[in-house]
Amino acid sequence: MKLYRLLTEDDTAEFCHKxxxxxxxxxxxxxxxxxxxxxxxxxxxxxxAVTKDVDADYHPDMKLGQQ
Structure with a gap:
């Protein structure tokens, strides 16, 4: 399964680190x-935007940042 996240932040070094x-x-x-x-x-x-392939079924309670 492919996960999707949209990372956002003020335009600072923190965004690049994220x-x-x-x-x-x-x-x-x-x-x-x-x-x-x-x-x-x-x-x-x-x-x-970032994506990641994982070996799991999607569930709305997933903590995407921990995948």
């Missing part, structure tokens, strides 16, 4: 990153 951690756990980049202005908080936000 994506790097996911990659180190076997997640793969999916598509291009996104970048947008968050008017409510006055900051730029970054996003990156």
């Amino acid at each position: 994506v790097s951690l996911a990659l180190s756990k076997g997640w793969e980049l999916y598509g291009d990153p996104t970048y947008a202005y968050d008017h409510a908080n006055g900051v730029m936000r970054a996003g990156q």
Whole structure:
């Protein structure tokens, strides 16, 4: 089964660390990153979709970050 996550964070080094951690756990980049202005908080936000193949059945209670 293929899992999907959308990682988001303010445009800081923390975003890069979040994506790097996911990659180190076997997640793969999916598509291009996104970048947008968050008017409510006055900051730029970054996003990156990642996917991972796992040997398990999907369940909505899965903690995707722990896969």
